[in-house]
Amino acid sequence: IERPAEARIELDYEDISAQGESTYSPLNYGQKHAVDAILASFAGASDRLFFIDGPGGSGKAYLYNTLYNILDGRRLIDEIVQDNQEDEIHLTTEYLISLTPFGMPPHELYLKDGAIVTLLRNLDITNGLCNGTRLRIQSMGQFTLGCGFVSGLRKGEFVLIPRTDNCCDTKLPFRMRRRQFPVQLAFAITINKSQGQASSKLGLH
Numbered sequence: 001i002e003r004p005a006e007a008r009i010e011l012d013y014e015d016i017s018a019q020g021e022s023t024y025s026p027l028n029y030g031q032k033h034a035v036d037a038i039l040a041s042f043a044g045a046s047d048r049l050f051f052i053d054g055p056g057g058s059g060k061a062y063l064y065n066t067l068y069n070i071l072d073g074r075r076l077i078d079e080i081v082q083d084n085q086e087d088e089i090h091l092t093t094e095y096l097i098s099l100t101p102f103g104m105p106p107h108e109l110y111l112k113d114g115a116i117v118t119l120l121r122n123l124d125i126t127n128g129l130c131n132g133t134r135l136r137i138q139s140m141g142q143f144t145l146g147c148g149f150v151s152g153l154r155k156g157e158f159v160l161i162p163r164t165d166n167c168c169d170t171k172l173p174f175r176m177r178r179r180q181f182p183v184q185l186a187f188a189i190t191i192n193k194s195q196g197q198a199s200s201k202l203g204l205h
């Protein structure tokens, strides 16, 4: 593990609040209605759960970021700050092994010939090796995986995937590095990952 040089991140809450306000004023009617309802719920005593629904590009992420900045500006969102060097002793190997942050391959990767995997990072975009590319395992070595493209322009072509250092420093309060093949098994994919893929057959669960 590499600890970030600056363990304590100083947040400028006034700046965050100002960002929230600047994106609040251009909100359209529906966005404003949702933001106001969620903000009002903070005054209530009971927990509430909100679902924001709308077509692609209708401004859900914009609304979410506005809300986040307003609430963060009011210091209503928890933050994890690691400012004590002693904290490191709590990060046992077992704990680190158990972590699989989004986009990070698992500590123990169980594969077999013929298994379908999805690539977790952009290795070589011009040659079709991007985050989300689906491959079929053909051979397994200590340092490389021999794979075939499952779909796309290079369907059926052979490619070698190297073992790489995979880093995660955004989702965790510390920086983690794992040396592993940047793939994970993909018996199925989420609807988000499937966007933009041209598949001739599809099974929906």
Ligand SMILES: Nc1ncnc2c1ncn2[C@@H]1O[C@H](COP(=O)(O)OP(=O)(O)OP(=O)(O)O)[C@@H](O)[C@H]1O
Pocket: 026, 027, 028, 031, 054, 055, 056, 057, 058, 059, 060, 061, 062, 063
């Ligand atoms: N009220 C607004 N004022 C100015 N720009 C906006 C507003 N709402 C949304 N946008 C802009 O419209 C674009 C699409 O919005 P956004 O990404 O939030 O949509 P979305 O509903 O989350 O889309 P998707 O479901 O495809 O992820 C973004 O560039 C965003 O900055």
